[in-house]
Structure formats: structure tokens, C-alpha cells
Amino acid sequence: MIPKLVRFLIGAFFLLLTNSALFSVTVITKTGKSFEKVSIERSTELDIEFVDENGIYTRIKKDKVLKIVSDPGEPTLELTLDESIPTGAMKNPTEKSAVPQDSFLLSQSVSNDGAFQGSDLFGERQARRNKTAYKDTYEAYFMSTSIELLGLPKAFKFGLTVMNPLVDRSNTDADFRFQTAAGGADQSNVVNATLASGTLAFDPNSVKLRKEKNGLNDYLFSRAMYDHETRMGTFSAGFIFINTNDPNYVMRGLWVIAWRPPFLSWLNPQFSINNRMLSEYNGAFQGGHNYRLSLSHEFFKGEAFRITPSIVMGYADVNDNVDRRKGISDISPRLQFDYTKFFFAANMMYRATPALVDNVTYTPSDGVYADTNANDGRVTDPSKVFGYENAFILNQIAANSPNEFVKRTLTQHYQQQHIVHAIYFFSIGYTIKI
Known part of the structure; x- marks a missing residue:
């Protein structure tokens, strides 16, 4: 009799300790927003943290919470005695689907340009394609689709981002040269000789105007991360792979190491190192590192309208294996406005060390003279290279020098x-669970 009574008391004590974890609740904020079927994971004097059925954790301030109520239909907890379980207190098994209610977090947006670690993804390529000068704002519109997998253990993160250009996807003839192959030697002198003599001196099926491969590319970013929480903060490790539909690009692979410190939580600081493992262009970028610091804060968290300013700063070590230059690759602030599921963001990428991109690898040069000075902060203007007007001016310079x-x-x-x-760009889109 005594052992059974002891087990009963132990079971009752265990029930009191775990009551909040066994029942699901609904958290209702003062703005009327509710989080249903969540479990309270942590509660402090300032905020509470809870997790939903998909494993998504949310933290909000207590002064924003109106009330917390038990979800309707929660089964009644019963005390049972089981000789095989020391605690003696159990919750009767309930039928619950092992599949989470939502499988993906889907985000889609339309932007006029994009950037990654100091490199412009679409706008500058569009300028070379359309023979226009480089500028601070482009109309290289593309759609970005991001999918984050839900229902994974809290420590694991996996997501995909696809960037699909909406304009200038096709290849064009940008150099107006007669060639045997795109990007080949200029055979215009042979054509001019034929026109002058009246005798065909070339094969029209071989020597002709050709389209260069200059259409805007699709990108696929794949991310897989693992988080490990400690008293010293959260340490993360994972990979980012970047693919594009360009045979020269192949695939870029980054091994990522990150740390979120346990202090300054209001600013959400994160330090990370992106280490290049795989690379395109015959290994020109292999082995480089980019050290990054990000800061952000979401105002009015948990409410319908939210504002999130953020900034990311990167330091390149090194830019490539040819120039091997070091410096600040980018300072990228962002201001995002959210209303329910929709958002609008204003972005800027600032190149504090322009010498990192002052070479033919980042900004290809087709000028009369190769751009060999990597310290002058100047590159070839795509609008001043090809065409009859440029040819006339360049001929006058050559004749009168x-x-x-x-x-x-x-x-x-x-x-x-x-x-x-x-470089400035803007994004508008939405985020939903499916």
C-alpha cells in the first residue's frame, strides 16, 4: 500500500511540474492576434517563448499579451499507475497526426535587382547586355521564390531560393561584330573588303553577326544549417550552394560557420564566416573567405504592422586568387515593412572597397585597351564600346593623337x-505557410 501511495504522490508532483507542457494553449495579444495550439517553452519577467505544431518558435514581450487560454477539446489528464514507469503519472495516448499542419514557409517577391557579398547579380550584367552605362538603380526585374521546410527538429534548417529574371533573358548581339563564333575575333575587315571590291571573300554562313551569351541568368540558392545552443550563444554550421544556368559558372559552394552571442539580443547580432569550397572559372575564387556581421530588430513584433531595420557588413579575404585583394566587400542596410503576410523592403549595397571588383573577372572589359589598373576605381563603360557613334569618336581620337x-x-x-x-533595389512580396 505504501509504495503505491508514494508512486501516486510522485506522479502528482510530476503532473504539477509538467502541466504546461502537456496542454496546448492559445496566446492572444492585445492587438487581437492569436497563436493557437502552442506550448509555452520559456517564460521570463519580460517575455515568453512558445512553439507551435510545426516546430516554429516565437518570442513576444509579456506586455503585449492579453491572455493565455487552454485550447478547446484538450483531453483530460488522468493519473494511472504503471509498474514499469517510475513516475507513475502518464497522459493517456491521444490520436494526433505525425504530419505537421504546415509543411513549408513560402515567400515570393519581385525586385528590380539583387546582390550577394558585394556582387551585383542582375543589374550590371543587364547593362553590358543592353550597352548602357553602369548606374545605381537598374530595372533588372526578377522573381524570388524561397521555401523553408517546416516540421524539422528545432536545430535543423533547410531552405531553397530560386531567382528567375522577368526581363532580358534572351541572348543578343551586343558587339555588332562579324565573327565565326560568339565572342570570337572581329572579321569586319573581311566584310568591308568584300563591299569595296565587289568580290565575296568570306563564307556568309560562317562569318556573320552572332549573339553573345548575355541573357540574365536564373539562380538557385540551397541552404542547410544546424544550430547548437549553449550558454555562450548559438553556434551554427552548414552549407550554401549556388547554381546558375551558365556553363562557365558551374556551382559555388560555401561552408558557413556562424555564432549568435547571448548578449545584445535586442539587436540580434550574428557573426558568420562564408568559406568558399567549390568555385567556378577554374578555381579563381576557391579558398576565399567573407567575414560577416548582421544586426536587426523587429519593431511591433506579434502585431499586424511591423518594421524591421537591418544591416549586414562583410569583409572579403580575399576577393579572388588572381588579384588577392582584401577589404570591405559590402555594407548592406535594409528596411522592411510588414503588414500581415505582405512586405515591402528597400535595400542598398555599398561597396566600401571598390578595388575588390576593379578587374575583368567582376566587370569584363571590351574597350580598346584592357583595364589593367586595379587602383583607379574606374571600369569600362558598356555604353562607350560598340556601335557606329563610338567607332567614329574612337577613330577621331586615334587619327588626331x-x-x-x-x-x-x-x-x-x-x-x-x-x-x-x-546600388539600390526594392522588393515587394508576401510570406505564407502551406
């Missing part, structure tokens, strides 16, 4: 422009 030095100086002055330090 007294020597090669003057010719080169005047030609580069005409064909080059300063590297654009700040």
Missing part, C-alpha cells in the same frame, strides 16, 4: 567610368 600615350589616355578617358559604389 600625336603619340600612343595621348591616344591611350584619351581613349580610356572616353571609354571608362567610375565604379558605382552604391
Whole structure:
């Protein structure tokens, strides 16, 4: 009799300790928003943290909470005695689907440009395709679709992001040259000789105007991360793989190490290192590192209207294996406005160290003279290279220059422009669970 009574008392004590974890509740905020079927994981004097059926954790301030109520239909807890279980207190098994209610977190948006670690993804390629000068705002519209997998253990994160250009996807003839292959040697002199002599001196099926591969590319970003929480903060490790439909690009692989410190939680600081493992262009970028610091804060969290300013700063070590330059790759602030499921964001990418992209790898040069000065902050202007007007001006410079030095100086002055330090782009979209 005594052992059974002891087990009963122990079971009752265990029930009191675990009552909040056994029942699901509904958290209702003062704005009327409710979080149903959640379990309270942690409660402090300032905030509470709870998790829903999909494993998504949410933290809100207590002064924003109106009330917490038990979910209707929750089965009654009964005390049972089981000789095989030391605690003696059990919850009767309930029928519950092992499949989470929501499987994915889907986010779609339309933007006029995009950037990654100081590199412009669409706008500058569009400028070279359309023979326009580099500028701070482009109309390289693309749709971004991101999917985050829900229902995973809290420590695991997996997501995919696809970027599909909506304009300028096709290839065009940007150099107006007669060639045997796209990007090949200029055969216009042979065509001109034929026109002058009246005798066909080339094969029209071989030497002709050809389209260069300059259409805007699709991108696929794949992310897989594991978080490990400790008293010293949250340590994360994982991978980012970047694919695009360009045979020269192949795939870029990054091994990511990150740390979220346990202090300054209001700013949500995170330090990360993106280490390049795989690379395109014959390993020109392999082995580089980018050290990044991100800060953000969401105002009015848990309410319908929210504002989230954030900033990410990156330091490149090194930019590539040819120039091997170091410096601040980008300072990228973002201001996002959310209303229920919809959002609008204003973004900027600022290149604090323009020398990192002052080479033909990042900004290809088709000028009369190769851009060999990586310290002048200037690159070839795509609008000053090809076409009859440019050819006329360049011929006049060549004909009236007294020597090669003057010719080169005047030609580069005409064909080059300063590297654009700040690039602005905007996004509008929505986020839902499916």
C-alpha cells in the first residue's frame, strides 16, 4: 500500500511540474492576434517563448499579451499507475497526426535587382547586355521564390531560393561584330573588303553577326544549417550552394560557420564566416573567405504592422586568387515593412572597397585597351564600346593623337567610368505557410 501511495504522490508532483507542457494553449495579444495550439517553452519577467505544431518558435514581450487560454477539446489528464514507469503519472495516448499542419514557409517577391557579398547579380550584367552605362538603380526585374521546410527538429534548417529574371533573358548581339563564333575575333575587315571590291571573300554562313551569351541568368540558392545552443550563444554550421544556368559558372559552394552571442539580443547580432569550397572559372575564387556581421530588430513584433531595420557588413579575404585583394566587400542596410503576410523592403549595397571588383573577372572589359589598373576605381563603360557613334569618336581620337600615350589616355578617358559604389533595389512580396 505504501509504495503505491508514494508512486501516486510522485506522479502528482510530476503532473504539477509538467502541466504546461502537456496542454496546448492559445496566446492572444492585445492587438487581437492569436497563436493557437502552442506550448509555452520559456517564460521570463519580460517575455515568453512558445512553439507551435510545426516546430516554429516565437518570442513576444509579456506586455503585449492579453491572455493565455487552454485550447478547446484538450483531453483530460488522468493519473494511472504503471509498474514499469517510475513516475507513475502518464497522459493517456491521444490520436494526433505525425504530419505537421504546415509543411513549408513560402515567400515570393519581385525586385528590380539583387546582390550577394558585394556582387551585383542582375543589374550590371543587364547593362553590358543592353550597352548602357553602369548606374545605381537598374530595372533588372526578377522573381524570388524561397521555401523553408517546416516540421524539422528545432536545430535543423533547410531552405531553397530560386531567382528567375522577368526581363532580358534572351541572348543578343551586343558587339555588332562579324565573327565565326560568339565572342570570337572581329572579321569586319573581311566584310568591308568584300563591299569595296565587289568580290565575296568570306563564307556568309560562317562569318556573320552572332549573339553573345548575355541573357540574365536564373539562380538557385540551397541552404542547410544546424544550430547548437549553449550558454555562450548559438553556434551554427552548414552549407550554401549556388547554381546558375551558365556553363562557365558551374556551382559555388560555401561552408558557413556562424555564432549568435547571448548578449545584445535586442539587436540580434550574428557573426558568420562564408568559406568558399567549390568555385567556378577554374578555381579563381576557391579558398576565399567573407567575414560577416548582421544586426536587426523587429519593431511591433506579434502585431499586424511591423518594421524591421537591418544591416549586414562583410569583409572579403580575399576577393579572388588572381588579384588577392582584401577589404570591405559590402555594407548592406535594409528596411522592411510588414503588414500581415505582405512586405515591402528597400535595400542598398555599398561597396566600401571598390578595388575588390576593379578587374575583368567582376566587370569584363571590351574597350580598346584592357583595364589593367586595379587602383583607379574606374571600369569600362558598356555604353562607350560598340556601335557606329563610338567607332567614329574612337577613330577621331586615334587619327588626331600625336603619340600612343595621348591616344591611350584619351581613349580610356572616353571609354571608362567610375565604379558605382552604391546600388539600390526594392522588393515587394508576401510570406505564407502551406
